[in-house]
Amino acid sequence: MSAARLDAFAERYVERTGLPGATVAVTEGRETVLTAGYGRTSDGAPLTADSPMRIASLSKSFTALAVMQLVEAGRVELDRPVQRYLPEFRVADPRGGRITVRHLLDQSSGMSDRTFPDASRPDQPQSLKEAVAQLRTAGLSADPGSEWNYHNPNYHVAARLVEKVGGLPFGSYMRREVFAPAGMDDTVALESSGAPSPGLANGFVRAYGADIALPEPDHFSAGSGGMVSTAEDMARWLVLQQSGGRSATGERVVSAASVAEMHAPSSHDGRSALGWMRREPEEGDHARLPQTWHGGALSTYSSYQFLVPETGYGVAVLLNTGIALTEEDSARLVDGLLALTEGRTPPEGGSSLWKVDAVFGVLTAATVALGVCGVLRSGDWARRRRGRPLWRTAGRLLAYLVPPGLLAVFQPAVDILLGGRDGTWLQRFYAIPAELSFLVLASFVCLGVVAVRVTALAREKRR
Structure with a gap:
């Protein structure tokens, strides 16, 4: 698929739907096909492939990779209890002692928003250590390993494990052991969803046909949703995923076996992996191919990353608008890019x-x-x-x-x-x-x- 055709589709799509801005990365195997920006920031600057964007829950994939580095080093085992490495981790349920590292990464720990509503808590933690300590009041909604529940504190615990076993603050570990060897020099790990970062503008909320620039509501999200990246860096990330853990320059960041482990579906439901999700075509749907993916949603930013093993293509889209319940424009942009890489006709676009x-x-x-x-x-x-x-x-x-x-x-x-x-x-x-x-x-x-x-x-x- 030519970069020119992908670029023309993305530019036309953003224009037709009225999205204020998006940045795009498309890769094929070890090659970067396209990195580009469309639209503008809330400061009025044109978006480019180097514009920093909040990547929301795509952060979980990076945290999972950091854990896998410790697994490779023999310092962590996926199927051992978390308390073996992080004795401070306790929940208000005796079953908590059975929560393994794998359970954190594939969201099957049994912890859930129903038993510990972390987003609406008025006493938001100020550090990973405090975030883990607050879980002492958390209950479990299911036996560990038996049920999938998307719950951000799973990744707060995983990030705390990284900094405790890795011997560095989480942000420092990510910068030294993940971002730098991957060539992602413009990616940072922040502790909260609204934390400032150099060059990062406010995102938008869409209402009554207008794009309204507003600050992101601040809540603790270290390891789960606090990272900021660019389309250029996300292209390097996709290449790493498709190259068996090697960066675009050939540097080994994580082993091919670890990458395969992260992408493999979990046994308890088959739709989640370690920091990633799995999507299989629905019965009778011959247009789509199996995908490894993850999405991210904040109030003023949203993001997607997709890997399609059968074609070797990877697509990442970062948007400076949040996810609205009545809006599918952002998801259809990704669908269109994927359709083009698979030889299908992309959606025309047009906001409702x-x-x-x-x-x-x-x-x-x-x-x-x-x-x-x-x-x-x-x-x-x-x-x-x-x-x-x-x-x-x-x-x-x-x-x-x-x-x-x-x-x-x-x-x-x-x-x-x-x-x-x-x-x-x-x-x-x-x-x-x-x-x-x-x-x-x-x-x-x-x-x-x-x-x-x-x-x-x-x-x-x-x-």
Whole structure:
């Protein structure tokens, strides 16, 4: 596949969907086919292949590789309990002693957001040592090794293991033992999702057809989602994965056996690996090939990396917009690049976000107008109900409690829809600003109408 065709597709796609910016890396075996940037940063600068971008949960693949280096050195065994190497690791469940290093890396430790909601905790840790100490209050939702639960603290523990066994702070270990030998000089490991980094601009939230530059909500993510990289460095990373652990210059970073181990599906579910995920074509889908991949999602940045063993291609896409529940533009950009490398027709692209936001914008404006009207006419409303049974009047008012009721159950309902994943109100708002703005405003408007009408009814009763 020619670089020119990939480049033309990505440029046209970003333009047509209105994505503010994306950087792309495409490799084939040991060769870099394309690295490029499209769009702009929130500072107005054009995005290039050297622009730093938050890579979110792609960080987990790097942490897993660091652990595998220690495995190769004979200092760690994947199937030994974590407590053998990290005695400070304890959870509030006796089964915690059976959690192995492998369980951390393939997300089958039994820890989950349901039993330890780390993202919404007000007491965010300030170090990996503190992050591991906080897990003493964590329960387990399943026996270790029996169930897959995506849980960022698995990788906080893995990163703490790296710095404890490796003898260096996690960021220093990654820089010296992983990034430098891989030739990734512009990649850094930060401790939190919103930590500043040289040259890194704020990302965007997309709402009502506009791209709004906002700072990333800060939460602890060392080892799980705090890394910053570039398209150029991600190309070097993909080459390392496809070259048996050797860098583009031939330097050995990790063994071929370790790379194969990281990419191999785990026995407990077959869809996860060590710092990676596995995706098999659905039955009857002959268009796709088996993929080794991982995605990353923050509130203002998102990312994807894919390896396709049958073709030898690798694709990484870094975006300066967060993942919205109503938007698939970012995922379809990756799908299009993969389709081109496999000889398939890529999607044309064309955002549907503005349509959804337009609907909610109209609903929000209509709600405000009806609410103002309901308040102004509350006196007439109360007079018309003078002498009517109280239960009938109360029944008419109950309908106004639907939006506040939906708002009250919003967080737990979203947690369930996302498979139990934890998140803060701010993170939810960044993901669906138009929808949540409508629900919040509708709730306040309805409560205001109810309050004014109840007051008017009481006044009529006194008369």
